[in-house]
Amino acid sequence: MAETEPRVPHRSIITLCVMMATLMQVLDSAIANVALPYMRGSLSANQDEITWVLTSYVIAAAIMTAPVGWMAVRFGRKQLFIGCVIGFTCASMLCGAAQSLTQMVGFRILQGMCGAALVPLSQATMLDIYPFHRRAHAMAIFSSGVMLGPIMGPTLGGYLTDLYNWRWVFYVNLPFGILSVTGLAIFMPRAPIRPELRFDWRGFTMLAVGIGALQMLLDRGQVLDWFSSTEIIVEAVFAGLGLYLFLIHMLTAERRFLNPAVFRDRNFIASALMSLFIAMVMLATSALLAPYLQDLAGYPVYTAGIALAPRGLGTMMAMFVASKLADHIDQRAIMAGGLLVLGFSLHAMSHWTPDVTQEQMMLTLVVQGAAIGLIFNPMTVVAFVTLPASLRGDATALQALFRNMGQAIGVSVTTLVLTRSAQIAHAGLVAGITPFDRLLQGTSAAARLWNPMTPSGAVALNDVITRQAQIIGYNNDFHMMAFIIVPPLLLLLLMRRPRRVLAAAAE
DSSP, X not given: OOOOOOOOTTHHHHHHHHHHHHHHHHHTTTTTTTTHHXXXXXXXXXXXXXXXXXXXXXXXXXXXXXXXXXXXXXXOHHHHHHHHHHHHHHHHHHHHHOOSHHHHHHHHHHHHHHHTTHHHHHHHHHHHHSOGGGHHHHHHHHHHHHHHHHHHHHHHHXXXXXXXXXXXXXXXXXXXXXXXXXXXXXXXXXXXXOTTXXXXXXXXXXXXXXXXXXXXXXXXXTTTTGGGSHHHHHHHHHHHHHHHHHHHHHHHOSSOSSOGGGGGOHHHHHHHHHHHHHHHHHXXXXXXXXXXXXXXXXXXXXXXXXXXXXXXXXXXHHHHHHHHHTTTSOHHHHHHHHHHHHHHHHHHHTTOOTTOOHHHHHHHXXXXXXXXXXXXXXXXXXXXXXXXXXXXXXXXXXHHHHHHHHHHHHHHHXXXXXXXXXXXXXXXXXXXXXXXXXXGSTTOHHHHHTOTTSHHHHHHHHHHHHHHHHHHHHHHHHHHHHGGGHHHHHHGGGSOOHHHHHHHHHO
């Protein structure tokens, strides 16, 4: 039986308002990337500590995403939406005014908690207000906001940091928050509420403990030498136990905030897992490229931001191309092509040096952005093709949870690989430095500058070795991410063909 087309007045205005809210949320997961070196100085933080500005936001959003479906039914989608936008905007102002790392991390956690509901509520709203035959177009619009945030964030962050200072990467949310709240309050239709519902605090606590402990493990593992540390062992136990108990509770309890029926839909669960892997690449590449271009290639902050813009342009174009191709080509084939191109672009980046030409760099980033667009649009459509409308709220929240977890894991893992690879490369390069090295003998300029027998020469030589080790570390990171496309390619085999599903739905 075909789905009845919704009759929603002011659909374009509602779309604009929910997309402003979506863009604010996903933008703030990446907009601070370029500004991190400047924030590090202002907040007196080292390289390891400053990453908490990114990961604290992402993990808070991941924890609070899961109960969004329940909260939308209990309090009403419109009321929850407006409240979250207001909270997110206020938290952004507090982040901009932070005077210490502790304050910044606390405000970023608050910002992540308030922003957690924005993406799933936006997606559920878009699915409801657009008719079935226009869903691919609606998801192209929604996907543009979700994907362009991490991609365009460094560009906007670089511009604001260069023109004003890093605090404006947070203050910029104020006008968009005001416009979004005003439009939603006036035009978004109200949904019925169910005040009799009770919250599953036990299940939520288990999930929060599991996710929080996992993120602590990933962030502090490198600093504490992993499982040689008692803290890391304790966090690993809590992460495994919390997630295991949550799954058992969800499958056996009478009252739970996530409906286990969501996990029975093969298309949805495969798409949700795929979004986790794609999110790992999205945010991690932005987090790596910003310091790479500034610290190694010597780009000014504004130029570094502009250099990342082509990826966003490629994504935007590819998303709307994918929505048109879906009428003629199996969407699984579109995703497979995008994954292969994404892997190729990451492999190409693993051979970069700081001397890479701007033309080569921008071409690679455009291709990479187009690949992400070809993956994300069909993936979002396929996820909801076979899913009943009654499960849509839980499904959008769960998909956002997987995406946020992917972003958090991606940043932590790539930071780990970068640090370890640079340390190993540094040790290997130092082992090759001996008094018998011809470059360090004689009276040449290099011998005088890098003479390890003098204090200034030893420092200069160490700086060169450290720089080369960092280049090797970045190359290893990009090479590792190229292999992340393998699990999503295997997940395509689990998906049902969308055309057949649509034909069955129309009968």
